[in-house]
Each structure stands twice: as C-alpha cells, then as structure tokens.
Amino acid sequence: MVLAGKRILLIISGGIAAYKSLDLIRRLRERGASVRPVMTAGAQQFITPLAVGALAADHVFTDLFSREDEQDVGHIRLARDCDLVLIAPATADLLAKMANGLADDLASTIMLATDRPVLAAPAMNPKMWAHPATRRNVETLRGDGIAFVGPMTGEMAESGEAGAGRMAEPLDIVAAVERRLDNGAKPLAGKKAIVTSGPTHEPIDPVRYIANRSSGRQGHAIAAALAALGADVTLVSGPVSIPDPAGLNVIHVERAEEMRDAVLAALPADIAVMVAAVADWRVASASDQKIKKHPGESIPTLALTENPDILKTVGHHTQRPKLVIGFAAETQDVESNARAKLERKGADFIVANDVSPSTGIMGGTRNRVKIISHDGVEQWPDLDKDEVATRLAALIAGTIMQR
Numbered sequence: 001m002v003l004a005g006k007r008i009l010l011i012i013s014g015g016i017a018a019y020k021s022l023d024l025i026r027r028l029r030e031r032g033a034s035v036r037p038v039m040t041a042g043a044q045q046f047i048t049p050l051a052v053g054a055l056a057a058d059h060v061f062t063d064l065f066s067r068e069d070e071q072d073v074g075h076i077r078l079a080r081d082c083d084l085v086l087i088a089p090a091t092a093d094l095l096a097k098m099a100n101g102l103a104d105d106l107a108s109t110i111m112l113a114t115d116r117p118v119l120a121a122p123a124m125n126p127k128m129w130a131h132p133a134t135r136r137n138v139e140t141l142r143g144d145g146i147a148f149v150g151p152m153t154g155e156m157a158e159s160g161e162a163g164a165g166r167m168a169e170p171l172d173i174v175a176a177v178e179r180r181l182d183n184g185a186k187p188l189a190g191k192k193a194i195v196t197s198g199p200t201h202e203p204i205d206p207v208r209y210i211a212n213r214s215s216g217r218q219g220h221a222i223a224a225a226l227a228a229l230g231a232d233v234t235l236v237s238g239p240v241s242i243p244d245p246a247g248l249n250v251i252h253v254e255r256a257e258e259m260r261d262a263v264l265a266a267l268p269a270d271i272a273v274m275v276a277a278v279a280d281w282r283v284a285s286a287s288d289q290k291i292k293k294h295p296g297e298s299i300p301t302l303a304l305t306e307n308p309d310i311l312k313t314v315g316h317h318t319q320r321p322k323l324v325i326g327f328a329a330e331t332q333d334v335e336s337n338a339r340a341k342l343e344r345k346g347a348d349f350i351v352a353n354d355v356s357p358s359t360g361i362m363g364g365t366r367n368r369v370k371i372i373s374h375d376g377v378e379q380w381p382d383l384d385k386d387e388v389a390t391r392l393a394a395l396i397a398g399t400i401m402q403r
C-alpha cells in the first residue's frame with residue numbers, strides 16, 4: 001500500500017526501453033499511484049504521447065515552451081507537485097545533462113528545479129554504460145542524492161550486444177519506488193549491519209585471476225533491504241558489474257584477504273550477513289609479472305593455499321555480531337552441508353541454495369533458498385532475488401528484536 005495516493009512524475013527519455021515504461025505506468029497505477037508523464041523529444045521517437053497519456057490517464061508534458069502548459073501547470077510546479085520523480089528509461093544523455101546541471105528541455109529543466117526524491121532507471125548500450133563519462137556522471141548523481149535501480153546485465157535489444165545496460169524490469173522499478181517512498185516502520189533503525197557480496201578475484205599474476213560466477217545481485221539486494229528497514233549498512237563488495245545500492249557505505253575489494261580485513265574493520269556490528277562467494281583457495285605465491293608461455297617449456301602448476309574463512313572468523317569473534325548469517329552455495333547434499341556449516345562456522349542461520357548450473361541461480365535474477373537454523377529448516381519458494389532479500393531482512397528484524 002506504499003504507493004496508494006502517491007504522485008509520481010515519470011520522465012521518459014529516448015531509449016529503446018521506453019516501451020517498457022508503458023507497462024511501468026500500468027504497474028504503478030494498479031498500486032494506487034498517479035502518474036504524470038513527461039517525455040523528451042527522443043522518447044517520442046520510440047513511443048507516442050497518445051499511448052503514454054492513455055495509460056497514465058493524464059496530460060503528457062513534452063514542451064518547455066508550451067504556452068498552455070506553462071499557464072496551466074508550469075515547469076516549476078511540475079517539478080515539485082509530486083512525491084517522487086522517476087526517470088525510466090534514463091538515457092546516457094539525460095544523465096549527462098543532469099550531472100552537469102544543463103536545462104535545455106522540459107525534462108532536464110525539471111531535474112534541475114525539483115526538490116523531490118529522484119529515482120533513475122538507466123538503460124543504454126553496455127559500452128555507453130561502461131564509458132568513463134557515464135561512470136563519472138553516475139558517481140556525481142549519486143553524490144547529489146539520486147538513487148538508481150538497475151541497469152541489469154543481459155541481452156540488449158540490439159542483437160549481439162550483451163552486458164550491463166538493460167533497464168530494470170517494471171516490477172523491480174516499482175519495488176525500488178516503494179522502497180524510496182516507504183516511510184513505514186524502521187525496525188532496524190540504530191542497528192549496524194555488515195553484508196558481503198559478489199565473488200572474490202584471487203590473482204595468479206597481474207593479469208590473471210581465479211574467480212567464480214557470483215554476480216553480487218543477492219548480496220546487494222540484502223544490503224538494500226536491510227537499509228530500507230533502517231539499518232546502517234556497510235556493504236563489502238567483491239568485483240561485480242552491478243551498481244552500488246544507493247545510500248549505503250560500500251567498500252570495494254578484490255581478494256578474500258581484503259574482504260576479511262574490511263569486514264573486521266567494520267566491527268562491532270549487530271548483524272553480519274556473509275553472502276559473498278569467497279574463494280576457498282588462492283594461489284600460494286602469485287607472480288609479480290605475467291607468467292609467459294615459452295615453447296617447449298612445461299605447463300606451470302598452480303600451488304594453492306587456503307583463504308581466510310570470513311564467516312567462521314566473524315562467527316567466533318570476540319566482537320561477534322548478535323546475528324550472524326552465512327550463505328551456502330552447494331551443488332549436492334545442500335541441506336546436510338548447510339547444517340554442518342551452521343555448527344562449524346558459529347552462524348545463527350545458513351541460507352542454503354542449490355547452485356548447480358541447471359538452476360540458473362548463480363549469476364541469475366531468481367533464487368530458491370532453504371533457511372537452516374538451530375530450530376529447523378524452512379524452504380522458501382522460487383523468488384526474485386529482491387524478494388528473497390526483503391523476506392530475509394524481515395526475518396532478521398524479527399529475530400534481532402527478540403534477542
């Protein structure tokens with residue numbers, strides 16, 4: 001019910017994902033929000049104001065210099081008469097204008113004039129998203145307090161192009177809007193949480209490393225869900241291609257040892273959720289120089305050594321958080337392995353999932369988990385990773401209040 005009666009100013013800019021904004025309008029309205037649309041000239045190349053206006057059941061604003069619109073509502077009122085400004089899709093162009101304070105059309109002028117919370121759903125070709133200029137602009141905008149949802153990794157509309165740049169799905173955008181507008185109970189206010197996420201990269205030499213398929217989606221979603229319940233979250237992230245969740249303290253690391261150091265430096269905390277897929281082993285002595293291939297020479301052997309066990313270290317630490325949660329990614333005997341892990345690591349819960357390639361969980365957007373505690377096992381249904389995160393955050397809040 002977070003969206004009931006809420007007024008969303010939806011800015012649609014000129015990307016191919018604009019067609020998804022039609023569904024987004026429908027999803028927002030069926031949850032009770034009103035949607036007032038603004039379209040850039042670019043957006044009108046992809047979808048029509050007629051379709052947008054029909055779905056929004058409102059006038060569509062397109063022109064900064066429209067005499068009627070200025071008299072009627074005016075661009076400054078447009079910018080302020082709403083609970084949230086949502087930009088979906090947000091083009092590289094519009095983000096660049098916003099980061100630099102340009103105001104040469106209605107959308108960019110509204111963005112400069114608004115004092116409302118802003119959520120942007122970027123959508124663009126992966127090369128555009130990865131471009132240093134876009135990276136700089138996104139960093140600037142984050143610093144200005146603008147929140148982001150997505151982009152996601154995957155196939156783009158252009159054939160043969162894949163990577164980070166796909167607009168988040170309408171329901172994920174709706175969930176992000178709800179999180180942004182939720183003034184509800186904050187049961188974790190005043191609690192500090194540490195979350196690890198993503199893989200680790202263990203160097204072989206300066207250019208090669210050992211890694212795994214973890215995308216960081218689940219860990220990042222959990223960090224965001226805990227923050228939405230009011231927790232002060234430190235997210236320690238391995239190398240991932242998804243954006244940092246807004247409003248958290250994010251520490252980027254590469255190796256398991258760096259991750260352990262960052263986690264220990266963040267103690268004391270009330271809650272630790274160790275989601276990262278930390279490499280069990282690293283190369284015993286990584287080479288300072290690139291290992292060269294010489295004809296006729298034997299193939300090098302990699303001697304491995306054990307990495308620190310971060311979950312176990314935290315679970316048995318003198319400053320052990322009240323609640324310690326680990327993840328167990330298994331491909332066989334999921335439950336019995338997770339139970340053994342619960343005891344060995346000193347954890348309160350193990351969230352176990354089957355990451356066999358056929359499940360598509362590792363690197364995917366959905367998850368099917370079992371929650372293993374000293375009280376028993378609870379099987380959760382197949383859920384979006386954001387939904388797993390929301391449920392887990394609620395479980396954490398419920399548990400910590402009883403301790």
Ligand SMILES: Cc1cc2nc3c(=O)[nH]c(=O)nc-3n(C[C@H](O)[C@H](O)[C@H](O)COP(=O)(O)O)c2cc1C
Binds near residue numbers: 015125
């Ligand atoms: C077929 C086509 C698809 C495009 N898709 C995107 C896109 O997904 N994201 C993006 O940032 N720009 C995209 N562009 C480029 C923008 O439309 C262009 O930068 C435009 O100036 C954006 O204007 P606006 O930000 O005012 O809407 C696309 C262009 C074309 C021709």
